[in-house]
Amino acid sequence: MRRVSRWDPRDVIAAKRDGAALDPEAIERFVLAYAHGDVGDGPAAAFLMAAVVRGLDARETLAMTRAMIASGDLVTFGDLGRHSVDKHSTGGVADGVTLVFTPLAAALGLAVAKLSGRGLGHTGGTLDKLEAIPGLHTDLEPAAIADQVRSVGCAVAAQSPNLVPADGALYALRDATATVPSIPLIAASVMAKKLAVSTELILLDVKAGSGAFMRTPEDARALAEACLELARGDGRPASAAVTDMSQPLGDAVGNALDIAETVEVLRGEVRGRLRELSVAFAARALGHLHGVAIDDATARAEAALDDGSALDRFRAMIQAQGGDPRVVEDPSGVLPRAPLRIPLIADRGGVLTAVAADRIGSASGALGAGRLRKGDPIDPAVGIVVHPKIGDRVEEGETIGEIHARTEEDADEAAGRTLAALTLGPDPVPPPPLILDWLDGA
Numbered sequence: 001m002r003r004v005s006r007w008d009p010r011d012v013i014a015a016k017r018d019g020a021a022l023d024p025e026a027i028e029r030f031v032l033a034y035a036h037g038d039v040g041d042g043p044a045a046a047f048l049m050a051a052v053v054r055g056l057d058a059r060e061t062l063a064m065t066r067a068m069i070a071s072g073d074l075v076t077f078g079d080l081g082r083h084s085v086d087k088h089s090t091g092g093v094a095d096g097v098t099l100v101f102t103p104l105a106a107a108l109g110l111a112v113a114k115l116s117g118r119g120l121g122h123t124g125g126t127l128d129k130l131e132a133i134p135g136l137h138t139d140l141e142p143a144a145i146a147d148q149v150r151s152v153g154c155a156v157a158a159q160s161p162n163l164v165p166a167d168g169a170l171y172a173l174r175d176a177t178a179t180v181p182s183i184p185l186i187a188a189s190v191m192a193k194k195l196a197v198s199t200e201l202i203l204l205d206v207k208a209g210s211g212a213f214m215r216t217p218e219d220a221r222a223l224a225e226a227c228l229e230l231a232r233g234d235g236r237p238a239s240a241a242v243t244d245m246s247q248p249l250g251d252a253v254g255n256a257l258d259i260a261e262t263v264e265v266l267r268g269e270v271r272g273r274l275r276e277l278s279v280a281f282a283a284r285a286l287g288h289l290h291g292v293a294i295d296d297a298t299a300r301a302e303a304a305l306d307d308g309s310a311l312d313r314f315r316a317m318i319q320a321q322g323g324d325p326r327v328v329e330d331p332s333g334v335l336p337r338a339p340l341r342i343p344l345i346a347d348r349g350g351v352l353t354a355v356a357a358d359r360i361g362s363a364s365g366a367l368g369a370g371r372l373r374k375g376d377p378i379d380p381a382v383g384i385v386v387h388p389k390i391g392d393r394v395e396e397g398e399t400i401g402e403i404h405a406r407t408e409e410d411a412d413e414a415a416g417r418t419l420a421a422l423t424l425g426p427d428p429v430p431p432p433p434l435i436l437d438w439l440d441g442a
Helices: 009-018 024-034 039-056 056-070 097-107 126-130 142-152 165-178 185-197 217-233 257-266 273-290 294-306 309-320 356-370 406-420
Strands: 085-089 112-116 153-157 201-208 238-244 252-254 339-344 348-357 383-386 397-405 422-425 435-440
Touching: 009 024, 009 039, 024 039, 024 056, 024 165, 039 165, 039 201, 039 397, 056 165, 056 185, 056 217, 085 097, 085 112, 085 185, 085 273, 097 112, 097 126, 097 153, 097 257, 097 273, 097 294, 097 309, 112 126, 126 153, 126 165, 126 257, 142 309, 153 309, 185 201, 185 217, 201 217, 201 273, 217 238, 217 435, 238 273, 252 257, 252 356, 252 422, 257 273, 257 309, 257 383, 273 294, 273 435, 294 309, 309 356, 339 383, 339 406, 356 383, 356 406, 383 406, 397 406, 406 422
Parallel strands: 085 201, 112 153, 201 238
Antiparallel strands: 238 435, 252 383, 339 397, 348 422, 383 397
16 A cells, blocks of 8 residues: 655754755645644744744745735725725834824825734734724724725724734744744734735835834844835735834823824824824825825825814724714823823933933833733823933923823832933934835835
């Protein structure tokens, strides 16, 4: 009787351990076997470690990405009646761009059907911030998302558990086995979630600096290029910006606080780096999808913030998802409020020359604004507001922000940690550039 050979996942592990380039079929079979429970955590952890040590080339990374996509559902929205765009950020402190960009792009006639996740680390994610608005829900089915986008222009919903489940399982294993810092593995994780959702353009915001996962512009650029290579391999238009995260992008580091700042930006009341970057992404999308010259697209995006049309889209999105639309008129009266609001007083004077943004994020997380593990509760009301940016002069005794806390002890600790994260010097310094590079996937 003819013997049928049995596939052995150890062969895949050994080949990568020894530095061999794996066939795409071998990687896809391994990843899908892990997703289906036919390969255990032990072999999968060994494969991940081999991939970190030996690396994955572009062909292998694309195969891994495609396998993660194939492990779950594909999300399509049909004809939305508008050109569609999806935007993803690798995350950073006070990064509220998605909250501003989504209604802004809708006000410019684009469709934004955004699937987001919950945050780990410094503060909550986009969903946590939106859910600080009383009544708002994000558990929307694809058909409901499509209907809302057709009527409102935008929707932000929770990522389905069936969307790239292999990525969720592998990421948890990477976190447990110290195999997170690998550009190919990070790129595959990011792009599997983007490519599993049908949109005409993918925009990526890859952060670099003290408040980001990628600490240097060089590493951020390498990640951006890896992500764009995966988009090319899947035939999807994409563009990536490498942006500065050497300091908090906005002023608010919290959840309800982020929403309040979003409303101020959408009202046209606040200028600054958060508005500037939101406008840049909206203009990029409009230019790519409608063929509008970038200067004209930028002017249109600026106007949509100043004339209230972006704010109208935000109000309509909040109402469509069950939230209290009065948040756009009276954020402080609608959003959760911490019992203590303590002024943040500068303990020394000088020019702000550097910020340890990650320390400010951690201080906000310690107040309860973030989570260490999936499923941990967060406190939407607490957080930190810090106004000065690099290059600004600060006077000793000046109020430079606020601490929103539950107890005086928590507030004092957060204030101390925040002030310690600020470096002041005697001489003027220029503000760092906000956008370090734009990369196209074409």
